[in-house]
Amino acid sequence: xxxxxxxxxxxxxxxxxxxxxxxxxxxxxxxxxxxxxxxxxxxxxxxxxxxxxxxxxxxxxxxxxxxxxxxxxxxxxxxxxxxxxxxxxxxxxxxxxxxxxxxxxxxxxxxxxxxxxxxxxxxxxxxxxxxxxxxxxxxxxxxxxxxxxxxxxxxxxxxxxxxxxxxxxxxxxxxxxxxxxxxxxxxxxxxxxxxxxxxxxxxxxxxxxxxxxxxxxxxxxxxxxxxxxxxxxxxxxxxxxxxxxxxxxxxxxxxxxxxxxxxxxxxxxxxxxxxxxxxxxxxxxxxxxxxxxxxxxxxxxxxxxxxxxxxxxxxxxxxxxxxxxxxxxxxxxxxxxxxxxxxxxxxxxxxxxxxxxxxxxxxxx
Amino acid sequence: xxxxxxxxxxxxxxxxxxxxxxxxxxxxxxxxxxxxxxxxxxxxxxxxxxxxxxxxxxxxxxxxxxxxxxxxxxxxxxxxxxxxxxxxxxxxxxxxxxxxxxxxxxxxxxxxxxxxxxxxxxxxxxxxxxxxxxxxxxxxxxxxxxxxxxxxxxxxxxxxxxxxxxxxxxxxxxxxxxxxxxxxxxxxxxxxxxxxxxxxxxxxxxxxxxxxxxxxxxxxxxxxxxxxxxxxxxxxxxxxxxxxxxxxxxxxxxxxxxxxxxxxxxxxxxxxxxxxxxxxxxxxxxxxxxxxxxxxxxxxxxxxxxxxxxxxxxxxxxxxxxxxxxxxxxxxxxxxxxxxxxxxxxxxxxxxxxxxxxxxxxxxx
DNA sequence: CGAAGTTTGTTCGTAAGCTTTACTAACTTT
DNA sequence: AAAGTTAGTAAAGCTTACGAACAAACTTCG
Numbered sequence: 024x025x026x027x028x029x030x031x032x033x034x035x036x037x038x039x040x041x042x043x044x045x046x047x048x049x050x051x052x053x054x055x056x057x058x059x060x061x062x063x064x065x066x067x068x069x070x071x072x073x074x075x076x077x078x079x080x081x082x083x084x085x086x087x088x089x090x091x092x093x094x095x096x097x098x099x100x101x102x103x104x105x106x107x108x109x110x111x112x113x114x115x116x117x118x119x120x121x122x123x124x125x126x127x128x129x130x131x132x133x134x135x136x137x138x139x140x141x142x143x144x145x146x147x148x149x150x151x152x153x154x155x156x157x158x159x160x161x162x163x164x165x166x167x168x169x170x171x172x173x174x175x176x177x178x179x180x181x182x183x184x185x186x187x188x189x190x191x192x193x194x195x196x197x198x199x200x201x202x203x204x205x206x207x208x209x210x211x212x213x214x215x216x217x218x219x220x221x222x223x224x225x226x227x228x229x230x231x232x233x234x235x236x237x238x239x240x241x242x243x244x245x246x247x248x249x250x251x252x253x254x255x256x257x258x259x260x261x262x263x264x265x266x267x268x269x270x271x272x273x274x275x276x277x278x279x280x281x282x283x284x285x286x287x288x289x290x291x292x293x294x295x296x297x298x299x300x301x302x303x304x305x306x307x308x309x310x311x312x313x314x315x316x317x318x319x320x321x322x323x324x325x326x327x328x329x330x331x332x333x334x335x336x337x338x339x340x341x342x343x344x345x346x347x348x349x350x351x352x353x354x355x356x357x358x359x360x361x362x363x364x365x366x367x368x369x370x371x372x373x374x375x376x377x378x379x380x381x382x383x384x385x386x387x388x
Numbered sequence: 389x390x391x392x393x394x395x396x397x398x399x400x401x402x403x404x405x406x407x408x409x410x411x412x413x414x415x416x417x418x419x420x421x422x423x424x425x426x427x428x429x430x431x432x433x434x435x436x437x438x439x440x441x442x443x444x445x446x447x448x449x450x451x452x453x454x455x456x457x458x459x460x461x462x463x464x465x466x467x468x469x470x471x472x473x474x475x476x477x478x479x480x481x482x483x484x485x486x487x488x489x490x491x492x493x494x495x496x497x498x499x500x501x502x503x504x505x506x507x508x509x510x511x512x513x514x515x516x517x518x519x520x521x522x523x524x525x526x527x528x529x530x531x532x533x534x535x536x537x538x539x540x541x542x543x544x545x546x547x548x549x550x551x552x553x554x555x556x557x558x559x560x561x562x563x564x565x566x567x568x569x570x571x572x573x574x575x576x577x578x579x580x581x582x583x584x585x586x587x588x589x590x591x592x593x594x595x596x597x598x599x600x601x602x603x604x605x606x607x608x609x610x611x612x613x614x615x616x617x618x619x620x621x622x623x624x625x626x627x628x629x630x631x632x633x634x635x636x637x638x639x640x641x642x643x644x645x646x647x648x649x650x651x652x653x654x655x656x657x658x659x660x661x662x663x664x665x666x667x668x669x670x671x672x673x674x675x676x677x678x679x680x681x682x683x684x685x686x687x688x689x690x691x692x693x694x695x696x697x698x699x700x701x702x703x704x705x706x707x708x709x710x711x712x713x714x715x716x717x718x719x720x721x722x723x724x725x726x727x728x729x730x731x732x733x734x735x736x737x738x739x740x741x742x743x744x745x746x747x748x749x750x751x752x753x
Numbered sequence: 754c755g756a757a758g759t760t761t762g763t764t765c766g767t768a769a770g771c772t773t774t775a776c777t778a779a780c781t782t783t
Numbered sequence: 784a785a786a787g788t789t790a791g792t793a794a795a796g797c798t799t800a801c802g803a804a805c806a807a808a809c810t811t812c813g
Contacts, residue, residue: 024397026770026799029390033800050761062800064762087810088760170720179720223612225686237686239604246688247588250721257685258716261625261678269718313626317679318686320622321590321600323611351623353634355535355544356615391769391799398771415790427771429791452781453789 033058035386037066038075041096042121042387046079048091067094074100075385098122102156104200105376106149108141108167108183109207111231116148117370118156119377123217125370127155137184145190146197153198162201162384164376165190166210168232172249175204203376203383208252209243210375212236214367215328217378223324226365227254227311229331233276239322254318255280259310278310284335301339308340312347319360320352326361330371337364398423400751402431403440406461407486407752411444413456432459439465440750463487467521469565470741471514473506473532473548474572476596481513482735483521484742488582490735492520502549510555511562518563527566527749529741530555531575533597537614540569568744573617574608575740577601579732580693582743588689591730592619592676594696598641604687619683620645624675643675649700666704673705677712684725685717691726695736702729 033056040055041047049067053060070076077100079093098121107115110133118127131148133141145165153160167190169180175191177183195202205213212226216238224238233255237244244251255276256269264273265283277283287303288295315327329336345362367374382388398421405420406412414432418425435441442465444458463486472480475498483492496513498506510530518525532555534545540556542548560567570578577591581603589603598620602609609616620641621634629638630648642648652668653660680692694701710727732739747753 024394024401025772026391026394026797029394030799048761059801060762061764061802065800085810086760087758089762089806089808091761235686239609240607242605242607244604244687247690248688248721248724250718251688252686253688253718253721254682254685256718257682259626261627271715314682317619317622317682320619321602321617321683322609323613323616323618325612350636353615353618353621356613356618359613390801391771395770413790424772425791426773426793430770450781451789452787454777454779454791456790 031386033062034066034069037063038070038096038385039387041076041094042381042385046093046095048082048093050091052094096121100158101161102126102158103161103377103380104149104152104156104163105373105380106145106152106163106165107207107210107372107376108145108165109228109230109372114144114148115373116152117373118152119373120158121161121381123374123377125373127152129155137182141183141185142188142190142193146194149194149198153200160200162203162380163194163198164210164380165194165202165204166207166372166376167204168207168234170248170250171204171206171209173245175202177204178249201380201384203379205376205379206234206236206252207372208234208236209245210236210379211330211365211367211371212238212328212375213243213378213382214371214373214375215365223322223326225315225318225322225324225327227315227327227329228371229279229329229336230281233279237322254314257314259313264310275310275314279307281332281335304335304338304340305343308343309347311340312344312351315344316348316351319348320356323356325359326363328363328365330365330367333364333368396751398427399431399434402428403435403461403750404752406441406459407746407750411458411460413447413458415456417459461486465523466526467491467523468526468742468745469514469517469521469528470738470745471510471517471528471530472572472575472737472741473510473530474593474595474737479510479513480738481517482738483517484738485523486526486746488739488742490738492517494520502547506548506550507553507555507558511559514559514563518565525565527568527745528559528563529575529745530559530567530569531572531737531741532569533572533599535613535615536569536571536574538610540567542569543614566745566749568741568748570741570744571599571601571617572737573599573601574610575601575744576695576730576732576736577603577693577740578608578743578747579736579738579740580730588687588691590680590683590687590689590692592680592692592694593736594644594694594701595646598644602687619679622679624678629675640675640679644672646697646700669700669703669705670708673708674712676705677709677716680709681713681716684713685721688721690724691728693728693730695730695732698729698733 036056037052040052049063050060053063075097076094077097079095081090082093101121103119105117113130113132115130117125119125129152131144136144149163170178172178177185177188177190179186191202191204208228211228215226216224227235235252235254256274258273259275265277266272267274267277291299349357365371401421402417405417414428415425418428440462441459442462444460446455447458466486468484470482478495478497480495482490484490494517496509501509514528535543537543542550542553542555544551556567556569573593576593580591581589592600600617600619621639623638624640630642631637632639632642653665656664714722730736
């Protein structure tokens with residue numbers, strides 16, 4: 024730990040405070056960070072020279088003393104490019120500003136491409152989006168299914184036919200920009216965590232498969248083999264269940280994946296009554312609750328967020344899951360447990376990649 | 389982040405390296421920590437002045453250059469007092485040296501004491517042990533059942549009749565020494581983690597009740613309500629189970645607690661055949677595996693350690709638990725999963741409290 | 754209306770901490 | 784005996800943050 028590390032820590036602290044709290048003066052920043060006004064002024068000067076912070080002008084309200092000069096992160100001065108490879112049929116991408124607002128979108132049909140061809144599609148989409156950016160690009164973030172190590176190498180992503188693909192390194196070399204890659208569910212939980220304070224959070228992403236991302240103590244859990252969150256193929260309960268693609272009976276994914284739910288609802292027929300449809304969804308919710316209960320107990324989780332098609336998840340399914348969780352864990356722990364849908368909708372992975380780039384490039388987490 | 393924080397970080401880094409790697413020279417430390425020899429010399433001088441580090445004399449082996457002066461942590465110059473309140477009938481305590489070796493033991497029968505009387509017993513035992521120490525006491529560590537917050541206040545420990553008891557503060561005031569308190573299962577997982585490198589580890593403590601402690605990313609998981617590890621009252625499976633003291637059917641504790649296992653084995657009779665006894669234990673092990681599977685999946689845990697009576701746990705129970713875990717999770721994750729008994733035996737909580745004091749007082753973790 | 758008080762942000766000098774460079778000490782190898 | 788190597792220390796310098804003091808610009812009070 025050198026003095027310069029302390030410096031970059033303080034720099035990130037100032038930027039973080041400015042990012043989350045919004046426009047404020049140097050003196051406000053000093054009070055908020057615990058540093059002195061002198062130090063804050065120095066750090067702010069450095070950040071302004073880099074174009075990351077701008078002065079907004081004087082504060083309007085009438086107070087005694089010299090009027091404060093308001094500062095803010097130059098939210099419009101840089102762009103982030105985000106790529107979501109978790110879709111089954113398309114690769115989606117976007118240009119975002121530093122606040123995480125999506126400014127431009129683009130997508131490429133995947134068309135069943137795998138391996139090198141799939142990488143090529145991702146790289147081309149990223150390059151296209153970088154071209155659309157009307158301000159310097161801070162970095163590129165990618166969320167992909169599969170096991171991704173901290174250096175952004177995709178250790179294994181069966182659906183895309185990727186194995187030990189150095190996604191981050193190759194894309195960075197090609198674009199000449201910083202690139203950050205992570206698992207799609209991890210990106211999603213980062214989006215949900217946003218720039219919030221350190222806490223604990225689990226995000227369950229339900230789509231073609233079922234995966235999850237975890238934040239414990241404010242930090243993303245990667246797992247010993249970088250395979251955290253893989254709950255899709257955990258067997259639920261002790262009474263069998265539907266056959267899973269992995270060959271076993273009763274995996275969570277076999278109960279809960281979107282194809283399975285859709286197929287079950289379709290089987291009821293178009294004119295099925297609402298109660299029958301609700302029961303199908305409630306049964307899936309109960310199964311989710313059964314798997315999550317031990318995790319909630321072991322980690323004392325306060326909040327779980329679901330991501331996926333709201334018309335399937337938001338209703339009987341989520342209600343049954345919460346009720347099951349309550350029934351199967353200690354009352355003290357789940358009394359305050361929150362289980363809810365994400366507010367990010369379909370863009371959750373894109374937003375998460377932006378958080379990842381902000382965190383990696385600016386230390387803003 | 390001030391320069392002095394960097395200083396104390398580097399100080400702890402030197403001490404940590406010395407503690408884990410053992411006797412070595414200042415130059416070795418410089419290479420090991422990445423600091424320069426000058427800085428290491430300065431820090432070592434500071435640590436020697438405090439009596440925490442001592443010179444052992446010159447290195448013996450024949451190498452070119454000036455002979456190195458070997459250093460080590462003054463492992464015998466300080467003592468740690470550890471208290472384990474997790475026993476059902478007695479409070480156990482010990483005096484340990486900085487290496488975690490137990491030098492003296494003492495215990496007090498609890499005799500059903502609760503509330504203030506139980507606290508009094510703990511305080512008296514601690515004072516007695518401090519008196520037994522033949523070197524300055526670095527600090528006192530306590531492992532207690534229940535929910536303990538980071539400031540060492542026991543939020544709730546029903547068996548001891550404690551609620552919002554500021555255990556750490558009151559004991560520290562009484563003894564005039566630094567005190568650290570935590571949950572017993574958390575202390576146990578710290579013992580198992582020891583001074584090892586950052587990794588992931590779960591410890592399941594099976595006794596009168598069932599609890600667990602978790603280390604994720606090298607850090608102890610406390611949980612949002614400081615109630616992490618409470619898996620004893622998570623319901624197992626979807627086929628009912630024995631009635632639990634909490635009123636529900638099929639809690640893990642109802643399947644797995646020592647009283648329950650003992651009672652089941654006793655019910656078989658003294659001349660029961662070995663296979664019947666093994667089946668009782670294997671069934672309990674399968675139940676443990678069912679609860680742990682989602683946690684292993686979500687966290688990508690590489691290792692789980694059991695603590696409790698070896699004659700019950702080490703055998704059919706542990707074998708069945710591992711087999712169940714393998715059957716119920718993805719093969720990639722559990723291929724390398726280790727499930728084993730602790731090597732600390734009954735002293736695991738005492739050893740854990742020592743780790744806690746070392747970490748809290750010296751930054752050695 | 755002017756003096757007093759308040760708040761902001763900067764300048765200047767200082768203390769802490771780590772580094773580089775240079776040195777001595779003490780050993781092995783040739 | 785000379786050369787080379789390694790350990791540890793001393794001196795000087797750079798970076799970083801701080802405290803004190805101050806000017807600027809406002810409000811409030813008499």
